[in-house]
Structure formats: structure tokens, C-alpha cells
Amino acid sequence: MPTLTVNGRTQAVEAAPETPLLYVLRDELGLNGAKFGCGLGQCGACTVEVEGRAVLSCLTPIGVLEGRSVTTVEGLGSPENPGPLQAAFIAENAAQCGYCIAGMVMRAHALLRAVPHPSEAEIRDAMRFNLCRCGTHMRILAAVRRAAGEPATTGATP
Ligand code: FES
Ligand code: FES
Numbered sequence: 001m002p003t004l005t006v007n008g009r010t011q012a013v014e015a016a017p018e019t020p021l022l023y024v025l026r027d028e029l030g031l032n033g034a035k036f037g038c039g040l041g042q043c044g045a046c047t048v049e050v051e052g053r054a055v056l057s058c059l060t061p062i063g064v065l066e067g068r069s070v071t072t073v074e075g076l077g078s079p080e081n082p083g084p085l086q087a088a089f090i091a092e093n094a095a096q097c098g099y100c101i102a103g104m105v106m107r108a109h110a111l112l113r114a115v116p117h118p119s120e121a122e123i124r125d126a127m128r129f130n131l132c133r134c135g136t137h138m139r140i141l142a143a144v145r146r147a148a149g150e151p152a153t154t155g156a157t158p
Helices: 021-028 084-091 101-114 120-127 137-147
Strands: 003-006 009-012 047-050 053-056 069-071
Touching: 003 021, 047 101, 053 101, 084 101, 084 137, 101 120, 101 137, 120 137
Parallel strands: 003 069
Antiparallel strands: 003 009, 047 053, 047 069
């Protein structure tokens, strides 16, 4: 039986090793933050972090995660006590429907771990894998800048 370490907790899971992490998070562990968008690695809605790197959980079989540490959006804070990056997304009203937001937050979290004060170009480059059907990209960029301690608005155009 595979084991998974998610948000600091290690547990055995029922799913077969080839099962995509996204399904195990949502169906077995009750962690519904990461979303199923395309299931094909094309939208980023399912993004989580594996040891500091943004990973598409719809494409990642749990068998490759043995002994590795997974962080989901639930691991960064809670609705009652959001973490700093989550608080920045809230402050900038970055969510419209919200479907993309957990993936956006996790992509941004991995970026800020690697580059604490990214430039506008670095943020755009890192976030380009994640799509938002509602078109809130500018508010998402502002949230990432805010979390990085930069002015939330640079006058940049979409
Ligand atoms: S659901 Fe994983 S990239 Fe779209
Ligand atoms: S807020 Fe709706 S898809 Fe991004």
C-alpha cells in the first residue's frame, strides 16, 4: 500500500501507485483545494507543491512520491487563518469563480520560495502555466506582488 506525506502528515492510501495524485487528494484524503480542470497538464488548476516545486497533480502518479513531501493549498492556512500568500489573494480580490485559485496560489508559493522578490517578468513567466477562465490575471499578479512585499500595482497592462 503506497504512503503519501501531505501537509506534514504521512499516511497509507488505498489507491494504486499509478493513480494520479489529484484523485487521491480529492477522493481519498478529502483535500479538495486542488481542482480537476483538464486532466491533461494544460490548465494548472491541479497544481500542488512537491518539495518546493510546483507540480501538476493530475499528471503525477502517487508511486513517484514515496518519501517525498507534498504541500497543498490547505497546508498554507485555513479560511479562519489564511497564510500570507492566501491573505494577499484575498486582499486583492483575486478570485472570481475561484476554480483556478488553489493552483495559482501553489504556483506562486513555489515561485516565492525560490525567488522571494521576483520581478514582474519573473512572476508572469512562472505563472504562465496556470490559466484563469474568469480573466482575473491582473489581480492574481497584484496578489503575488503584494505577497512579495512589492507595490501591488505597477501600471502594467495585461
Ligand atoms: S487538471 Fe491538471 S493541468 Fe489541468
Ligand atoms: S477565478 Fe475563475 S477560473 Fe480563475
